[in-house]
Amino acid sequence: MEINFTHHQSAHCENGVVSNLMKHNGFSVSEPMVFGIGSGLLFCYIPLLKVNHAPVITYRAMPGHIFKKFAKRTGVKMKREKFSNPKDAKTRLDENLEKNNPVGLQVGIYNLVYFPDEYRFHFNAHNMVVYGKQDNRYLISDPVMENVTSLSEKELEKVRFAKGAFAPKGHMYYPISFPEKLELEKAIVKGIKDTCKAMLAPVSFVGVKGIHKIAGLIRKWPKKKGIKTANHYLGQVVRMQEEIGTGGGGFRYIYAAFLQESGKLLGNEKLIELSKEMTEIGDLWRDFALEASRIYKNRSAQTDSYNKVADQLDHIADLEKVFFKKLKKAI
Amino acid sequence: MKKKEVPQDKSNLESANFRELCYAVDENGEYTTENSTGWEPKTVALNNAIDDINERIDEAKARVMKGETSPIEYYMELHKMDVGILASYVGFWQWKVKRHFKPSTFKKLNSKTLNKYAEVFEISVEELQNISK
Numbered sequence: 001m002e003i004n005f006t007h008h009q010s011a012h013c014e015n016g017v018v019s020n021l022m023k024h025n026g027f028s029v030s031e032p033m034v035f036g037i038g039s040g041l042l043f044c045y046i047p048l049l050k051v052n053h054a055p056v057i058t059y060r061a062m063p064g065h066i067f068k069k070f071a072k073r074t075g076v077k078m079k080r081e082k083f084s085n086p087k088d089a090k091t092r093l094d095e096n097l098e099k100n101n102p103v104g105l106q107v108g109i110y111n112l113v114y115f116p117d118e119y120r121f122h123f124n125a126h127n128m129v130v131y132g133k134q135d136n137r138y139l140i141s142d143p144v145m146e147n148v149t150s151l152s153e154k155e156l157e158k159v160r161f162a163k164g165a166f167a168p169k170g171h172m173y174y175p176i177s178f179p180e181k182l183e184l185e186k187a188i189v190k191g192i193k194d195t196c197k198a199m200l201a202p203v204s205f206v207g208v209k210g211i212h213k214i215a216g217l218i219r220k221w222p223k224k225k226g227i228k229t230a231n232h233y234l235g236q237v238v239r240m241q242e243e244i245g246t247g248g249g250g251f252r253y254i255y256a257a258f259l260q261e262s263g264k265l266l267g268n269e270k271l272i273e274l275s276k277e278m279t280e281i282g283d284l285w286r287d288f289a290l291e292a293s294r295i296y297k298n299r300s301a302q303t304d305s306y307n308k309v310a311d312q313l314d315h316i317a318d319l320e321k322v323f324f325k326k327l328k329k330a331i
Numbered sequence: 332m333k334k335k336e337v338p339q340d341k342s343n344l345e346s347a348n349f350r351e352l353c354y355a356v357d358e359n360g361e362y363t364t365e366n367s368t369g370w371e372p373k374t375v376a377l378n379n380a381i382d383d384i385n386e387r388i389d390e391a392k393a394r395v396m397k398g399e400t401s402p403i404e405y406y407m408e409l410h411k412m413d414v415g416i417l418a419s420y421v422g423f424w425q426w427k428v429k430r431h432f433k434p435s436t437f438k439k440l441n442s443k444t445l446n447k448y449a450e451v452f453e454i455s456v457e458e459l460q461n462i463s464k
Contacts, residue, residue: 011351011353011354032362110410116343116344116346117346118346118378118381119377164416164420165416167419232379235375235376235379235380239377242372244351245351247354248355253353253354253355256354260361261362275362283332289372296375
């Protein structure tokens with residue numbers, strides 16, 4: 001069977017699934033709106049953890065958090081299920097499809113066959129919608145893809161039961177009840193306040209302070225780790241900032257889009273002005289990525305060039321500090 | 332970023348025939364979306380990361396040949412895993428997986444354990460024991 005589900009491509013999978021499921025249920029909510037209300041924007045350096053043999057930085061909230069916060073703030077109720085047994089997971093999925101209910105799934109990317117090989121690594125917090133089953137193949141709406149696709153039963157089971165950090169354990173979710181009228185205004189204010197709080201947090205590895213922290217580390221890498229490792233680390237920073245899903249500039253552009261949309265909705269001119277400012281900050285993040293790529297492209301670089309990109313980050317951190325203070329006051 | 336500045340560089344996305352979505356402003360300053368075929372700074376970063384993985388695979392292979400480690404470590408690198416990820420797939424503690432890297436320990440593994448590894452790597456036990464094939 002095939003549920004009449006419209007696929008809209010999004011930049012990021014988590015926002016995209018929420019936005020698409022909301023649209024399916026008759027509520028027009030854009031991807032930036034989901035991201036902003038769910039307080040998706042963040043900067044966080046995760047000490048001690050290594051992925052792909054490099055330090056981990058995230059430009060967004062922890063997987064699942066955007067979703068949870070969005071649902072709570074808008075009054076949408078979600079049903080979530082995890083499974084220890086793949087058979088049960090499949091049965092529950094099939095039951096939902098029988099009932100014409102498209103569901104969101106958390107999956108691992110490594111065995112996602114329709115992704116290009118180069119992008120398949122062990123990351124378990126990807127999200128997709130399953131909207132039907134035909135000839136024993138599941139119909140998949142993966143929000144980051146331009147078009148819909150499909151997976152065999154075995155292929156889907158594999159990605160639902162990927163192992164490692166954030167193992168999905170068959171995680172399946174879907175909205176079960178909605179408020180009579182979706183009131184975004186209050187939810188927007190809550191979402192913005194939460195983001196400002198996180199970005200200005202007095203914690204050395206979070207938000208604005210976290211950006212300074214990374215800048216400091218970058219200055220040390222070439223001496224402490226050697227050029228080869230320093231370049232590998234720097235490449236990873238750029239990947240986390242710009243890889244598929246961020247919409248560009250480490251989610252700063254999506255956030256600027258959210259501020260613009262919110263400004264119009266709330267009739268708040270200040271938010272529209274701040275949206276422009278956020279766009280400019282996003283451009284600076286892009287400049288940083290470009291400059292960093294010049295270092296790791298040549299594979300041989302002087303300590304000077306590391307200091308130069310670190311300076312760029314320190315500058316961005318200073319601007320974001322002022323920005324989030326203004327944003328806090330604007331609502 | 333302006334809509335017309337959204338980069339359209341060559342990238343590895345081409346092989347899967349899709350373009351990613353970026354957010355940008357149009358001529359009137361309104362936010363909109365635009366598809367991108369890729370951006371060089373991140374393509375270079377990705378390619379470097381892949382080179383790095385290939386180097387790790389080659390090194391592991393050489394060490395297997397020299398009898399310094401078991402083929403398990405080679406297959407782990409081949410599947411872009413680290414000890415933690417591999418341990419969770421086979422369901423052993425990390426220290427146990429590390430012990431299986433020792434060629435002498437590896438030789439004594441029973442068929443049940445070997446099968447577990449072979450299944451995770453999607454190969455036969457024979458391929459697991461002999462990587463030159």
